[in-house]
Amino acid sequence: MRCQYACGTNEHGVSRRAFLGGAAGAGLAALTSPLAAKELSSKQKRVLVVWLSGGVSQLETWDPKPGTVTGGPFRAIPTSVPGIYISELLPKTAKWMHKLALVRGINTKEDDHGKGAYIMHTGRRQEPANSFPHLGSVCSKLLTTDANPLPGYLNIVPGGGGQSAADAAYLGPRFGSVGIGEGKAPANLDRPGSINNDLDQQRHMLRQAANERFLARRRSAMTEAYTQTYDQARLLMEKKSLFNIDSEAVPVGDRYGRHDFGRHCLLARRLLEGGATFVKVTHTNYDTHHENFDFHIEQLSEFDKPFSNLLEELDDRGMLESTLIMVKSEFGRTPNINRNYGRDHWSRAWSVALGGCGLKPGAVVGKTNATGTAVVDREVDGGHLFHTYLRALGFDSKRNFYVDQRPMPMADPKGAAIEEILA
Amino acid sequence: MSQQEKKGKELPKKDAPKKEEPKKAPPPPPPYPGLDPAQARMAKEFKHSAPMLACRFTPSGKFLYTSGQDNTLQRWELASGKKTDLAGHSSWVRALAFQPKGPLLISGGYDGQVFTWNAESPDPIPLRQVLAHQGWVRGLDVDATGNLAASCGNDGKVCLWNLPALTPDKSWQAHEKHAYQVLFHPSGKELVSVDLMGNTRVWDLAGKMLREGEAKALHKYDAGFGADIGGARAIAFSPDGNSIVLAGITNVSNAFAGVGNPILVVLDWATLKVKETLQSKEKFQGTMWGVAWHKAGFLAATAGGNGGMLWFFKPGAPNEFASLKLPDNARDLALHPEGKSLAIPFYGSTARIYDLTPKS
Numbered sequence: 039m040r041c042q043y044a045c046g047t048n049e050h051g052v053s054r055r056a057f058l059g060g061a062a063g064a065g066l067a068a069l070t071s072p073l074a075a076k077e078l079s080s081k082q083k084r085v086l087v088v089w090l091s092g093g094v095s096q097l098e099t100w101d102p103k104p105g106t107v108t109g110g111p112f113r114a115i116p117t118s119v120p121g122i123y124i125s126e127l128l129p130k131t132a133k134w135m136h137k138l139a140l141v142r143g144i145n146t147k148e149d150d151h152g153k154g155a156y157i158m159h160t161g162r163r164q165e166p167a168n169s170f171p172h173l174g175s176v177c178s179k180l181l182t183t184d185a186n187p188l189p190g191y192l193n194i195v196p197g198g199g200g201q202s203a204a205d206a207a208y209l210g211p212r213f214g215s216v217g218i219g220e221g222k223a224p225a226n227l228d229r230p231g232s233i234n235n236d237l238d239q240q241r242h243m244l245r246q247a248a249n250e251r252f253l254a255r256r257r258s259a260m261t262e263a264y265t266q267t268y269d270q271a272r273l274l275m276e277k278k279s280l281f282n283i284d285s286e287a288v289p290v291g292d293r294y295g296r297h298d299f300g301r302h303c304l305l306a307r308r309l310l311e312g313g314a315t316f317v318k319v320t321h322t323n324y325d326t327h328h329e330n331f332d333f334h335i336e337q338l339s340e341f342d343k344p345f346s347n348l349l350e351e352l353d354d355r356g357m358l359e360s361t362l363i364m365v366k367s368e369f370g371r372t373p374n375i376n377r378n379y380g381r382d383h384w385s386r387a388w389s390v391a392l393g394g395c396g397l398k399p400g401a402v403v404g405k406t407n408a409t410g411t412a413v414v415d416r417e418v419d420g421g422h423l424f425h426t427y428l429r430a431l432g433f434d435s436k437r438n439f440y441v442d443q444r445p446m447p448m449a450d451p452k453g454a455a456i457e458e459i460l461a
Numbered sequence: 462m463s464q465q466e467k468k469g470k471e472l473p474k475k476d477a478p479k480k481e482e483p484k485k486a487p488p489p490p491p492p493y494p495g496l497d498p499a500q501a502r503m504a505k506e507f508k509h510s511a512p513m514l515a516c517r518f519t520p521s522g523k524f525l526y527t528s529g530q531d532n533t534l535q536r537w538e539l540a541s542g543k544k545t546d547l548a549g550h551s552s553w554v555r556a557l558a559f560q561p562k563g564p565l566l567i568s569g570g571y572d573g574q575v576f577t578w579n580a581e582s583p584d585p586i587p588l589r590q591v592l593a594h595q596g597w598v599r600g601l602d603v604d605a606t607g608n609l610a611a612s613c614g615n616d617g618k619v620c621l622w623n624l625p626a627l628t629p630d631k632s633w634q635a636h637e638k639h640a641y642q643v644l645f646h647p648s649g650k651e652l653v654s655v656d657l658m659g660n661t662r663v664w665d666l667a668g669k670m671l672r673e674g675e676a677k678a679l680h681k682y683d684a685g686f687g688a689d690i691g692g693a694r695a696i697a698f699s700p701d702g703n704s705i706v707l708a709g710i711t712n713v714s715n716a717f718a719g720v721g722n723p724i725l726v727v728l729d730w731a732t733l734k735v736k737e738t739l740q741s742k743e744k745f746q747g748t749m750w751g752v753a754w755h756k757a758g759f760l761a762a763t764a765g766g767n768g769g770m771l772w773f774f775k776p777g778a779p780n781e782f783a784s785l786k787l788p789d790n791a792r793d794l795a796l797h798p799e800g801k802s803l804a805i806p807f808y809g810s811t812a813r814i815y816d817l818t819p820k821s
Contacts, residue, residue, distance in 0.1 A: 104551075105532065107511065111553040111597075322686065323687055325686070326717050327719070328716070329719065333716075335615065336689065375530065380719070
C-alpha cells in the first residue's frame with residue numbers, strides 16, 4: 039500500500055512526538071504508559087543492524103555442528119557465557135556473548151535473496167497488493183524526533199546506493215532509507231563558498247515561499263518528503279563532521295580495521311553517538327556457493343574484529359543498553375556441503391544474533407537438530423523477530439499504524455514476540 | 462553384344478595395373494614407453510563414507526592414503542582393497558606427505574595440527590602431533606633426506622620440522638595472506654611457498670628469501686563479493702627441477718559461484734618467470750585441484766567444478782594431448798611411485814585408481 043497522506047490530514051501516521059503524546063485517537067499510542075514515554079524521551083533508543091549480505095552460514099557462526107557430516111572443518115569455541123559455543127571464526131565476538139542473545143530456530147521458508155531479505159527487513163512475506171515498511175523506516179517514524187538533524191534510517195553500504203524511499207512503504211518516503219555509499223557523507227553538504235549566511239537565508243526563504251505556494255495546490259507524500267529533505271539537509275550540514283572518521287585518533291581506527299567494514303562500523307558508532315536512530319551497516323558478501331569455508335574465513339575475520347570493537351565502544355559509552363543490535367542476513371546456508379565446498383541457500387533452520395536494548399544478555403532460544411537440518415525447538419520466523427525488535431524497543435508490537443484510517447498492523451498479526459529473550 | 466562385352470573386357474589379374482596403396486604413416490613411437498595417457502581408464506575404486514579431500518601413495522606403492530570430510534584418514538591396501546581408518550585430526554586434512562624412503566606419513570589439518578604416523582604399520586596411530594599453525598595447515602612436504610618436513614598455513618608462515626621427532630626447526634612469516642603450498646626443491650637446498658595471491662617465494666633452509674615471482678593468473682579480487690579467490694591448489698616440480706607448476710583457477714567472473722577455468726601455470730625455477738600456462742581446449746568451469754609431473758615428462762592434472770576432468774599436458778603445448786571425463790568432482794591427484802597409475806579422490810566419497818598403461 040502506498041502512502042496516501044496527501045489528504046492533508048495527519049491521521050495517516052504518528053510522529054514520535056505524537057506517539058509519546060498519546061495520540062490514542064489515531065490508534066497509534068503504542069507506548070504502554072506515560073512512564074515509558076518519559077523513559078524514552080530521556081534516553082534515546084537506537085538500532086544497529088549489521089547486515090551480512092548474501093546469507094551468512096549459521097554453521098560457521100552462531101550454531102556450529104563440529105564433527106558432524108554437515109559441520110565443515112571449523113571447530114566450536116566457548117564464549118563468555120558458559121555452555122554457549124559458537125564458531126571458531128568469531129573469537130572476539132565470543133568474548134561478548136554475555137551481551138548478545140542468539141535465536142537459533144529460525145525458519146523463514148524462503149530461499150530467494152530478495153524475498154528473504156524482505157522478510158528479514160519487514161517481518162512479512164511479500165504480497166502482490168501490499169508492501170510493508172522496513173524496520174528502519176518504522177524506527178525512523180517511531181523513534182526519530184523532528185529536530186534530529188540525522189535522517190531516521192541510515193544505510194551504510196559498500197559501493198553506492200542504499201537509498202530507497204520504497205523501504206518506507208505506506209509510512210511515506212520521508213521515512214525511507216538514506217544511503218551512505220562507501221561510508222561517505224551525503225554529497226553537497228558544504229555550502230558553496232560564494233554564498234554567505236544572509237544569502238543562504240534569503241535563498242531558503244525563497245524556496246520556502248515557492249514550496250508553500252506549490253503545496254497549497256499539490257500536497258502529497260512525495261512533496262512533503264521533498265520539503266522535509268531540504269529542511270533536514272540544512273540541519274545535516276551542521277553535522278557533517280560526524281561522517282569524518284579520519285578525525286578519530288589513529289589507534290581507534292586501527293582497532294576497527296582499515297577495510298570498508300571496519301571504517302563503516304566506526305562510522306556507525308559515530309552516527310549512533312551523534313544521535314542517529316537507526317543505522318544499518320552492510321558487510322558483503324556471504325553467498326558462498328563455492329568454497330564456503332575459505333570465504334567465511336576471509337569475510338568473518340573482517341567482521342569479527344570491528345563488530346566486537348563496536349560492541350565494546352557502545353558498552354564503554356553506556357549506549358549498549360539503549361541500542362538494539364542485530365546481526366542478520368536474508369537466510370542461512372545449507373547444512374549440506376556441495377561438491378564445490380560450498381553451501382547453498384537455506385532458510386529452514388538458521389540463526390541470528392541480537393543484543394542490547396530490551397534483550398536478555400547471554401540468552402539462547404531455539405534449537406536445531408544434530409546436523410542442523412531442521413529446527414527441533416522453538417521455531418520462529420521473520421514475523422516473530424519483527425515483533426521482538428519492537429518489543430525490545432519498548433513498543434507494543436500488536437498496535438497498528440493507520441493509513442487513511444485503515445489499520446495497518448505494525449508487525450505481522452500472525453506472529454508474536456520471542457518472550458524468552460526479552461528482558 | 463555379350464554380357465562380358467557390356468561390362469568391358471576383364472584383364473587377367475596378373476596384367477592389371479597395381480592399385481596405389483595409400484601410404485600408411487608409420488605409427489608414432491609411443492611417446493612415453495609403457496604408458497598411454499590417452500587410454501587412461503579406471504582400474505579400481507575405494508569407497509568411503511564421506512566426501513574425500515586428498516590422496517597420496519606410500520613410497521612403497523603398497524598403500525593409498527586418502528582423507529575425508531569426516532576428519533579421518535583412510536589407508537587402502539591396493540592389492541586387496543583393505544581399508545584402515547586413522548583418527549586423530551579434529552578437522553579436515555588436505556596435506557599429506559611421506560618420508561621418501563618411509564616409513565613416516567605426515568598429515569596437516571585444518572585444525573592447525575601436524576601429525577606423524579607409521580604409514581606401513583598394521584594399525585597406524587599418531588606418533589607425534591604438534592600445533593603447527595594458527596589456522597589451517599594447507600601444505601606439507603618432506604625433503605629428500607627424510608629428515609626435514611615443511612608446513613605452511615593460513616597464518617602465512619612456513620615452518621620446518623625435524624623428523625622423525627617432529628620438533629620445530631625454524632619458522633618464518635613467509636606471506637601476508639594464507640600460504641597455500643610449500644615444496645622442497647629436489648636439490649634439497651631450497652624450498653618454495655605460494656600464497657592466495659599467487660605470490661611465489663623461494664627460500665633457503667634458514668628462511669632467507671632468495672627470489673620472488675607471482676602467478677597473477679591464479680588470483681583475483683572479486684570486487685562484487687569483496688573477497689580474494691585464488692592460490693595454488695597443487696604444486697609440483699618438473700623431473701629435472703628446472704620448472705615448477707602451480708594449479709588453480711583463473712578467469713574468475715564470479716568467485717562465489719566458482720565461475721572460472723582450471724589452469725596450470727609453469728614457472729621457470731631460476732627466475733620464477735611464467736614460462737607457459739596450460740588449459741583445456743574446451744572451456745571447463747572449475748578449479749584445478751591436483752597436478753603431478755610424471756618422470757616421463759608429461760603433466761597430469763585434475764579439476765572439479767561442473768563435474769570432473771583429468772587432462773594430460775605436454776610442456777610446450779598450451780592444451781591437453783589427452784583427457785578423460787571423470788564421474789564426479791575431483792579434489793586431488795597423486796601419481797603411483799611406479800608411474801603407471803594415478804589416484805584421484807572424489808566428492809562422491811570414492812577414490813579411484815586410473816591405469817595409464819596401454820590396453821593390452
